[in-house]
Amino acid sequence: MKLPQLDIGNLLARFPIVQGGMAVRISTAPLAAAVAEAGGVGTIAGTGMSVAELRQEIKKARQLTAGIIGVNVLFAVRNFAQLIKASMEEGIDFIVTGAGFSRDMFTWGRKRGVPIIPIVSSARLGKLAERLGAAALVVEGVEAGGHLGTDRPLREILPEVREAVDLPLIAAGGIADGRDAAEMFVHGASGVQLGTRFIASVECTAPQPFKEMCVNTRPEDIVLIDSPVGMPGRAVRNELTEALLAQNPPPIVTCDHCLKRCSRRYCILDVLNKAQRGDVKGGLVFSGISASKIKEILPVAEIIKRLIKEVEGA
Ligand SMILES: Cc1cc2nc3c(=O)[nH]c(=O)nc-3n(C[C@H](O)[C@H](O)[C@H](O)COP(=O)(O)O)c2cc1C
Numbered sequence: 109m110k111l112p113q114l115d116i117g118n119l120l121a122r123f124p125i126v127q128g129g130m131a132v133r134i135s136t137a138p139l140a141a142a143v144a145e146a147g148g149v150g151t152i153a154g155t156g157m158s159v160a161e162l163r164q165e166i167k168k169a170r171q172l173t174a175g176i177i178g179v180n181v182l183f184a185v186r187n188f189a190q191l192i193k194a195s196m197e198e199g200i201d202f203i204v205t206g207a208g209f210s211r212d213m214f215t216w217g218r219k220r221g222v223p224i225i226p227i228v229s230s231a232r233l234g235k236l237a238e239r240l241g242a243a244a245l246v247v248e249g250v251e252a253g254g255h256l257g258t259d260r261p262l263r264e265i266l267p268e269v270r271e272a273v274d275l276p277l278i279a280a281g282g283i284a285d286g287r288d289a290a291e292m293f294v295h296g297a298s299g300v301q302l303g304t305r306f307i308a309s310v311e312c313t314a315p316q317p318f319k320e321m322c323v324n325t326r327p328e329d330i331v332l333i334d335s336p337v338g339m340p341g342r343a344v345r346n347e348l349t350e351a352l353l354a355q356n357p358p359p360i361v362t363c364d365h366c367l368k369r370c371s372r373r374y375c376i377l378d379v380l381n382k383a384q385r386g387d388v389k390g391g392l393v394f395s396g397i398s399a400s401k402i403k404e405i406l407p408v409a410e411i412i413k414r415l416i417k418e419v420e421g422a
Pocket of ligand 1: 127128129130131132134153155180181182205206207227248251252253254255280281282283301302303304305393394395396397398
């Protein structure tokens with residue numbers, strides 16, 4: 109299968125391979141830039157960052173590559189509008205929003221000529237996003253890591269969204285190799301988004317124990333937890349997920365009201381920060397089911413080279 113280029117608004121990526129935004133500070137400038145430099149599309153996750161920190165990350169990525177770099181922000185965070193507007197001022201190439209979207213962000217994108225790409229998990233939301241002015245959609249299934257907007261597999265959702273909208277679709281969730289990716293192109297995807305596969309890369313700034321948890325993981329060790337955001341989240345089983353499943357969440361120590369709405373059952377920012385600092389027992393290690401298919405930590409260029417070869421051989 110010949111791999112198509114990815115064409116979104118005024119952006120043309122050599123390879124239709126998108127690195128998914130991963131909070132908190134799992135996908136930062138070095139990873140996003142390495143993917144962009146290899147001809148794919150890199151994404152910095154802005155969720156959990158201050159505006160100043162995100163501006164710095166964008167500047168850092170720009171110093172590392174002239175390739176395509178976007179920012180992903182979870183709609184649920186209180187400083188959503190500030191993070192999006194600051195990213196646009198920094199000249200970001202595109203914006204991806206997870207877990208919801210609002211009408212006004214499309215207006216900000218139109219004013220600045222920045223493509224807005226919402227993440228959707230149904231044809232209904234896909235159609236709404238298209239009407240509001242989305243440039244493309246990330247279509248994410250239950251296989252993905254992080255917060256989930258559905259309990260349905262990508263292979264069911266993607267054909268429904270393809271049928272319903274006329275936008276480039278980027279398939280996300282459970283894609284670890286060229287075989288998975290080729291199947292998505294057959295189902296009408298214009299691109300594929302990988303998260304977990306890129307955690308297990310040399311350039312990802314996640315700590316080594318975090319990366320190792322995303323390699324050779326048994327499928328039964330990738331579980332679903334309830335997040336205070338009001339959605340389930342997919343993560344690697346550890347002491348924390350066991351405590352959450354046993355209804356024994358860690359107490360909240362401080363709260364800086366980072367979410368627009370929060371169940372206050374525990375602090376999601378705190379447990380994600382813990383994992384990002386290397387506490388992979390007490391922290392939350394978000395990961396997709398694809399972790400069970402990933403065998404080794406590789407340089408980004410090698411991951412992309414293998415993916416392309418596998419798709420072209422499929
Ligand atoms: C550690 C981690 C953090 C994530 N954080 C975010 C996020 O902040 N915003 C978002 O929209 N998606 C987030 N995701 C989802 C990814 O962007 C991507 O769509 C997903 O991981 C794809 O599935 P895969 O991991 O099976 O490749 C996260 C995923 C992981 C594994």
